Amino acid sequence: MTEESGNGAAKASRTGSRAPSRRAFGGGALALGGALMIGTVPGAAAAPEPGSGGGGPTAPAGGPDRARRTTLRHGSAEQAGLLPAHLDRLVADAESYLHPSPEHPWYAGAVLLAGRGGTVALHHPIGMAVRYASYDERTDTGVELPADRRIPMAEDTVFDLASVSKLFTSILAVQQIERGALALEERVTTYLPEFGGPTGAGGKREITVRQLLTHTSGFRAWIPLYKEPTREGRLRLLWNEVPANPPGTVYLYSDLNLITLQLILEEITAHPLDALLRTEITAPLGMHRTRFNPPPSWRPSIAATEDARAPWSGLDRGMVWGEVHDENAYGMGGIAGHAGVFSTAWDLAVLARTLLNGGAYGDARILSPASVELMFTDFNTAFPGDEHGLGFELYQHWYMGAMATPRTAGHTGFTGTSLVLDPTTDTFLVVLGNSVHPVRTWRSGSAPRVTAADHLARAVPVHPARGRTAWFSGMASDTTATLTLPAVPGAARLTCALWWDTEPGTDAAHLETSADGGATWRPLPFTTGSGDPHPAGTASGWSGRTWHTVTAELPAPSKTPLRLRWRYSTDRRYVGRGVYVDALRVLDATGKPVFDEARPADGSRIEAAGWVRSAD
DSSP, X not given: OOHHHHHTXXXXXXXXXXXXXXXXGOOOEXXXXXEEEEXXXXXXXXOOOTXXXXXXXXXXXXXXXXXXXXXXXXXXXXXXXXXXXXXXXXXXXXXXXXXXXXXXXXXXXXXXXXXXXXXXXXXXXXXXXXXXXXXXXXXXXXXXXXXXXXXXXXXXXXXXXXXXXXXXXXXXXXXXXXXXXXXXXXXXXXXXXXXXXXXOGGGGGGOBHHXXXXXXXXXXXXXXXXXXXXXXXXXXXXXXXXXXXXXXXXXXXXXXXXXXXXXXXXXXXSSOHHHHHIIIIIHHHTXXXXXXXXXXXXXXXXXXXXXXXXXXXXXXXXXXXXXOOOHHHHHTTTOOSSSOEEEOHHHHHHHHHHXXXXXXXXXXXXXXXXXXXXXTSOOOTTSTTOOBOSSOEESOHHHHGGGOOTTOEEEEETTTEEEEXXXXXXXXXXXXXXXXXXXXXXXXXXXXXXXXXXXXXXXXXXXXXSSSOEEEOOOOSSOEEEEXXXXXXXXXXXXXXXXXXXXXTTSEEEEEEESSXXXXXEEOOEEETTTEEETTSEEOXXXXXXXXXXXXXXXXXXXXXXXXXXXXXXXXXXXXXXXXXXXXXXXXXXXXXEEEXXXXXXXXXXXXXXXXEEOO
16 A cells, blocks of 8 residues: 555656646666666756755765764764754654544554664654554544553554565665666566566556666556455566556656566565565664564564455455555565565664665675665656655655755655655654554644654754854744844845755745835845855755855945845745854945944844744
């Protein structure tokens, strides 16, 4: 079950289309002929330079290989370089979703984990792992277990990861690319001749390995493979499936892509997927609570999922607890490329740390740094809003919140799980919830994920460009905040330092000027850095999480002295880390300062509505 198919909101993003993506609702690298090559790839995004509004090339955290084998330990927020108050708010807000939001709880419980570098600064369980015996569809209520039979969440509670499982399949595929057994641009039929079907209709024989990993194969979201009782029958359905769109022309998230990739891996390695997971990832990394098909002895420590019955489920199974929730994965014996992995928050943090380390953890290495870079390269530049590396989604505010940057990678799972890692700040966030307990219809959207990510992003301090504090816009949605300078006779040029990270396009910092005392305002063009133009007087998107020097030439003086302001505006949906302004100065035509916020007399004259002075 995909996040999209469960909500009935799967959609395709077509080449050149600017229509809202599914997220709106809820040099590159290449392997050729089995050899990993770094270079420019058609369709893959070269990382933008810092300051351009995109994300600059960022080396995997930790420097040389010897120093990049960081392992995890529990520690304080201060030891992680995080602000503790915002982690406290992360927990408090997560607990609010245990209550009706708005009609039903978003989850019965969750385990929250957040960290930076090698320090896990937050590892906190909330709510219940097992709360309900069943679901009563007549009253739309959960039938609660007696208090003594409910099981509270614990730090080591095991979760059905649902589609987060796709990340493991993707890593296994990239390992095979490293070893020369798999080629990214090779056709799937090279490895699975039957895949092309009897006629090759819909261009199916042209589908490549890369298109499976980036969900551009053209496949629809899913098909009910579980209705076929035999492996042969399920394979027949997959071989006969015709792409809904020509390969490479559409982004459409599909479980069929990763199921196909599983079949390729099993063919080229002669090992089943569960054995590959164990030998290639979990055993080397010490992820001892991560596997397909957990044994019965694990059941008391596993979070329950759904009372699976028709019509909302395709199978009548009752309360699913200790077995995979996804119908197709269940029909495949619990082992599938798209779903079926069970894990804990700590084990997922180990995986996140491994990738942030460039593929190594302690004495183990599962990927080369170049392979990790490949996974975090956007191959979907033709589909704006659907940025995607190999297996990993990139830059998705709809669940990454303010952690989203062009290099932020992650994935969600239908059961209420998510993993987000941001190489630009070396932070990672795991939110594991049982949001389909007792029934899938109670959950909607990704509000708890976004809220948690916003708080972790805010916990990463932004140090002022000069002095002890800078002006901060805040991170509120659906708001307008203004920072207005006083009217200064003789003003000819504005200079300041600007730091911005906003939801691209919809949220922005606007530099404006008024010649009538503030009654009306006009955009004021400016440049940043060494001359990067902002002709509309706005800054939006991601600026590399660094300070930029702003210079703006003011219009010719009029009878009324000009006024200047920064205006920060956000829409109702998602936000970035916000906007900071520092070192505001206004110069006359000779370059002499006529206003300098560092001077107490001048600084006190700034009118701030919604902006605050912040040391971080």
